[in-house]
């Protein structure tokens with residue numbers, strides 16, 4: 001066996017998206033020797049694709065905005081299932097995190113008086129999203145990347161080495177976490193380029209690996225989203241919550257087939273775009289749910305007036321939370337009122353001058369022109385739901401991001417709780433910054449307080465290596481690409497946007513079979529930059545996480561946010577008080593109920609009683 | 623509306639390689655990256671390629687198609703004739719790792735050599751005030767997705783390995799310009815551009831701007847204005863000539 005490459009750090013951050021980079025900056029600023037590991041090149045993580053903006057109640061455009069309003073919107077969006085402490089911290093700290101980005105060099109779009117401009121988005125009462133055109137994620141990731149560089153330059157000045165206290169390992173995949181007893185001791189993985197294995201010894205590991213969307217066929221997510229962090233946490237003994245809640249974004253591209261699922265930003269609607277069916281009707285007026293009736297306009301005149309006068313009009317129903325809009329589109333298509341390629345029409349061309357569309361939505365304009373031959377300044381787009389975001393993730397302590405495993409932290413999309421059953425647009429980028437920073441600080445504190453460092457046992461390494469090499473040792477087994485396609489099809493069809501008990505049971509049976517077949521995958525070629533091998537290893541994570549999703553979804557017999565049951569169509573206040581918790585067991589997952597922590601009373605007081613009655617049980621209200 | 627397309631894809635590693643021929647299905651609306659993925663799934667499971675977003679936003683999938691530097695995910699198959707053989711090769715300026723994947727660490731090294739944003743000391747977070755017109759110049763450069771196609775194309779390094787040491791390339795000269803034009807940056811970057819990043823090597827051929835998938839006016843809006851600022855301090859014949867040839871209206 002070749003000599004194993006080894007590194008030792010205080011804090012190991014897995015993931016170089018917004019959450020991972022913000023966590024690494026914080027850990028480093030707390031004096032920790034920190035490493036960031038990521039599967040892609042530095043600066044290419046999923047965060048780069050975010051379009052619309054970062055939600056933060058700075059009140060720059062409407063001074064009535066404040067953290068309490070943002071908190072309320074977040075809880076409503078998540079149908080009150082959110083971890084309220086996370087929602088509170090998030091609403092309170094998001095403005096500081098955004099302003100801090102300016103000190104790192106970010107250049108957001110401005111208001112007339114020179115402040116950061118804020119735009120409207122679904123579910124947010126006031127214009128709240130700081131943005132840069134429709135490429136906000138690029139600005140966020142580049143800014144954090146450049147901040148990392150600036151910290152490295154400080155180290156270079158002080159020590160003559162850029163990487164003295166902060167180092168990025170790019171195109172590196174973690175396959176297993178390693179432990180010493182019940183504590184985290186590091187991580188094991190391989191260089192994608194060479195296929196060589198590396199052991200990282202570190203007393204604290206922060207998971208910031210993003211989501212799971214690659215288990216679904218139609219998705220806005222990239223190849224990286226194989227749920228690695230979710231699976232690593234499970235296998236290390238941590239628990240996941242809310243895995244049944246998956247956000248299907250209402251507007252993904254539907255044509256041509258090769259781009260099906262690619263996101264069309266919600267800003268199109270925030271800036272005036274409307275949804276129409278094949279009869280030319282703005283159908284969203286027919287889909288305003290009872291709980292939102294007093295906040296959304298029920299006629300076109302009022303909805304249109306809202307864009308210029310928000311104080312005296314209700315919002316257009318196109319800006320309802322994403323779960324509502326996605327279901328509405330689904331129903332229209334099912335009723336035979338869809339567009340030629342099975343979506344509905346999203347039109348901004350009749351709503352804004354061409355020049356304005358090009359200025360506000362440059363990358364959408366570009367994307368449709370280049371990929372679909374559609375000029376959005378002159379024609380409507382065809383759109384339909386696409387798997388976009390997982391609300392569920394690692395169960396963490398809100399203040400520090402720590403999981404139930406000592407030394408293991410999580411932040412960003414891989415963590416669970418903050419968004420409840422449904423995330424509002426723009427609340428992810430702010431989540432990354434708020435909880436990335438908190439996890440970085442939490443991990444640093446943990447390391448500082450520790451007397452003795454964990455040690456990695458040699459057997460653990462041998463085992464991790466053997467697992468990773470297995471696909472090369474077998475001949476005549478299955479092609480990982482085939483298995484992946486079958487998994488995606490099953491999850492899409494059977495645990496998708498509308499769910500039924502029978503279908504989910506079938507999904508679970510199929511998952512069992514896929515798990516068996518995955519035992520005998522065969523990979524051609526060698527270890528050097530071999531995508532077939534990479535996929536074979538990712539499949540193990542996708543299968544485990546998909547099992548959590550399907551099992552939790554089957555258990556929750558109500559509809560709420562990103563979980564819609566055809567056989568249990570209404571929301572049930574009793575279910576709001578319960579979380580479904582997933583743990584690893586054998587080579588699969590088990591799901592159990594756990595009571596939700598009651599909302600603190602001063603936070604409850606922020607809502608009208610009549611509103612709380614829609615969500616809480618009589619017992620909770622008394 | 624499918625047809626069998628003819629492809630030649632470079633396969634190999636740092637020890638050598640060759641173009642390999644493939645015949646593969648092409649469907650309506652597809653881009654070159656879709657075809658590469660179909661090759662992986664059906665004929666060459668270990669074919670190495672980088673990609674993430676598949677929507678021209680991340681800058682991972684850079685390569686050369688029929689010799690032209692382009693993003694694989696934004697090159698539609700419909701721009702080619704059905705009978706045409708399409709050749710896909712890795713970026714030429716960077717060392718090969720495998721197949722279509724190159725070692726782009728040159729760019730990360732150069733990125734690290736550009737001194738970072740120097741914030742104003744007297745403003746607390748939240749107190750920054752800037753006008754939209756003033757941020758727009760730098761915002762154009764911040765659209766950069768770091769695909770490194772401009773770096774790959776610029777002849778100063780494409781044909782002259784030895785210049786890599788002293789020349790940061792269009793992407794990072796543009797980064798210097800971006801900071802120089804940032805309304806609140808407090809550092810002086812003009813001499814740096816010339817002395818540390820090799821701005822003088824650029825003879826404003828605009829090849830970088832031509833391949834930029836973000837259509838950033840690298841030469842006109844970043845490099846020439848930087849050269850002008852340098853020229854205000856030193857005499858530079860190329861700027862003088864450039865001003866004559868490419869005077870902006």
Ligand SMILES: Cc1cc2nc3c(=O)[nH]c(=O)nc-3n(C[C@H](O)[C@H](O)[C@H](O)COP(=O)(O)OP(=O)(O)OC[C@H]3O[C@@H](n4cnc5c(N)ncnc54)[C@H](O)[C@@H]3O)c2cc1C
Nearest residue numbers: 015016017019039046047050052174210412413426428429
């Ligand atoms: C098209 C699109 C548009 C969006 N727009 C918005 C928006 O406007 N506003 C908003 O708030 N949210 C938006 N979102 C959601 C938001 O972008 C994501 O939820 C968020 O960026 C996730 O960030 P993250 O830091 O958690 O993870 P990511 O940015 O996804 O980063 C994950 C990192 O983990 C690494 N990683 C994963 N597994 C491993 C492993 N095994 N080993 C090593 N490294 C690993 C990856 O390489 C990557 O670096 C959008 C999402 C999409 C897809």
Ligand code: SF4
Nearest residue numbers: 776824826827828830
């Ligand atoms: S304009 Fe300058 S930087 Fe751009 S390709 Fe020509 S020489 Fe290179």
Ligand code: SF4
Nearest residue numbers: 766767769770772834
């Ligand atoms: S400037 Fe354009 S070509 Fe150069 S790296 Fe950036 S996006 Fe790519």
Ligand code: FES
Nearest residue numbers: 674675676681695
């Ligand atoms: S895959 Fe992101 S630019 Fe092509």
